[in-house]
Amino acid sequence: MGDLWAGLSEAFRLLVTLDSDLVEITLRSLQVTLTALAIGSAIALPLAAFLAVRRFRWRRSVIAVLNALMGLPPVVVGLAVYVLLSRSGPFGVLGLLFTPSAMIIAQVIIIVPLIASVAHQSLRDLWSEYHDLLISMNVTQSQKIRTLLWDARRALLTASLAGFGRAIGEVGAIMIVGGNIEHATRVLTTAIALETGRGDFALALGLGFVLIGLAITVNLCIHWLGRTEQEGRW
Amino acid sequence: MILFPLTVRGAQTTRRGKVLVGPVDLDLAGVGATVVMGPNGSGKTTLLRLLHGAARLTHGRIDWACTQAEACSAQAFVFQRPVMLRRSVLENLTYPLRLRGTSRSVAQFMAEDWAARVGLDAMLDRPATVLSGGEQQKLALARAMIIEPQLLFLDEPTAALDGRATREVEAVLRAALASGTRLILSTHDLGQARRLADEVLFLLHGQVLEHSAARKFFEAPATLQARAFLRGDIVE
Numbered sequence: 315m316g317d318l319w320a321g322l323s324e325a326f327r328l329l330v331t332l333d334s335d336l337v338e339i340t341l342r343s344l345q346v347t348l349t350a351l352a353i354g355s356a357i358a359l360p361l362a363a364f365l366a367v368r369r370f371r372w373r374r375s376v377i378a379v380l381n382a383l384m385g386l387p388p389v390v391v392g393l394a395v396y397v398l399l400s401r402s403g404p405f406g407v408l409g410l411l412f413t414p415s416a417m418i419i420a421q422v423i424i425i426v427p428l429i430a431s432v433a434h435q436s437l438r439d440l441w442s443e444y445h446d447l448l449i450s451m452n453v454t455q456s457q458k459i460r461t462l463l464w465d466a467r468r469a470l471l472t473a474s475l476a477g478f479g480r481a482i483g484e485v486g487a488i489m490i491v492g493g494n495i496e497h498a499t500r501v502l503t504t505a506i507a508l509e510t511g512r513g514d515f516a517l518a519l520g521l522g523f524v525l526i527g528l529a530i531t532v533n534l535c536i537h538w539l540g541r542t543e544q545e546g547r548w
Numbered sequence: 549m550i551l552f553p554l555t556v557r558g559a560q561t562t563r564r565g566k567v568l569v570g571p572v573d574l575d576l577a578g579v580g581a582t583v584v585m586g587p588n589g590s591g592k593t594t595l596l597r598l599l600h601g602a603a604r605l606t607h608g609r610i611d612w613a614c615t616q617a618e619a620c621s622a623q624a625f626v627f628q629r630p631v632m633l634r635r636s637v638l639e640n641l642t643y644p645l646r647l648r649g650t651s652r653s654v655a656q657f658m659a660e661d662w663a664a665r666v667g668l669d670a671m672l673d674r675p676a677t678v679l680s681g682g683e684q685q686k687l688a689l690a691r692a693m694i695i696e697p698q699l700l701f702l703d704e705p706t707a708a709l710d711g712r713a714t715r716e717v718e719a720v721l722r723a724a725l726a727s728g729t730r731l732i733l734s735t736h737d738l739g740q741a742r743r744l745a746d747e748v749l750f751l752l753h754g755q756v757l758e759h760s761a762a763r764k765f766f767e768a769p770a771t772l773q774a775r776a777f778l779r780g781d782i783v784e
Contacts, residue, residue: 444631444633446625447631450602451644451647453647465633465634465635466634
């Protein structure tokens with residue numbers, strides 16, 4: 315218990331004094347995760363809508379694989395991205411390894427299957443509701459996708475938030491591809507892992523509470539901006 | 549562009565080897581209201597969907613006087629259970645117009661006009677999904693009519709409505725008929741069939757048993773089954 319209290323007071327101290335290192339790694343956490351979330355959503359949501367409206371041969375297999383990939387181990391993703399981006403790898407010339415860009419790439423790979431799977435569930439239900447009407451109106455494939463994405467936007471927000479939750483708390487992949495370099499690629503989760511390893515539990519816990527607070531704040535902000543649960547049942 | 553005459557030859561739709569409707573031979577001319585009648589499960593809905601192009605034509609031909617693409621864009625369909633887009637009433641009405649590239653302001657103007665025609669002008673900003681059953685069906689009707697289709701399919705449009713809502717829907721349909729819209733509607737409400745029909749298609753087990761002028765059908769039906777159906781007997 316003593317450690318927990320020490321952690322809470324440490325978190326309080328860090329926040330009140332606006333510790334410059336804390337601000338820096340918090341902002342980097344946000345920057346990496348929100349960028350990964352934006353890119354991941356831009357890939358996953360249209361993909362989910364496409365899988366909902368389009369009937370093609372391997373559709374069911376693709377959906378099954380996507381569902382299975384929700385449980386992709388971040389460490390393995392990190393390793394794969396590391397190999398691809400390392401000097402001797404195929405994308406080594408880009409010099410991305412141990413930069414925030416590499417961390418964003420790893421997080422996008424981790425969250426795309428999650429966002430796409432959750433989004434697909436709700437888009438599929440909406441599509442079965444809309445199917446007859448949109449077919450009757452002679453709607454083109456891209457109009458279908460746009461209609462579904464717009465009308466299911468609240469459910470898609472939930473899907474994206476699930477992706478955010480996974481990305482902000484992720485440590486394995488970004489530790490490998492980012493390297494936890496101070497003032498370059500250190501983020502909240504990797505800092506917590508480091509301080510725990512060094513035995514500074516109060517600081518680690520303090521950073522942990524900041525991380526939890528950050529995740530909750532971002533969720534609340536997005537809900538508030540999206541005015542979820544306010545207009546009828548959607 | 550002229551849609552009619554519609555020629556249907558040996559049209560059939562099957563699902564998993566079971567024939568749902570057909571083979572159907574049919575010639576439809578370009579004016580009035582055709583009422584499709586028959587007991588539940590006789591294939592009324594499927595026939596409508598088949599003519600509309602929403603059910604798969606597995607055998608035979610359905611030929612319009614124009615190309616299939618032109619025919620599709622000149623038709624609209626109102627379902628038995630209205631499908632509401634999860635949007636406001638106004639956006640439900642502008643949706644088909646916006647799909648066709650109508651500008652936002654024109655679409656909005658037309659939507660307000662149509663909302664007034666079906667008595668929904670006070671609810672433009674309400675989410676369509678919270679409307680009552682009657683209001684939803686009127687909205688679905690207005691949304692179908694707003695693109696000024698030459699042909700409107702209605703699948704038991706008033707099956708779930710009370711007398712007053714039925715009368716309002718029928719008033720809109722009559723106005724549509726007067727302005728030259730071709731109607732093909734299914735119903736098992738005999739009163740409604742008598743009120744609206746110019747000609748009747750009597751369907752049983754996926755087959756067209758009778759296709760005749762409304763007067764003739766109601767006064768002297770040619771088949772035993774139609775006679776029994778009009779008497780109110782259970783036809784199987």
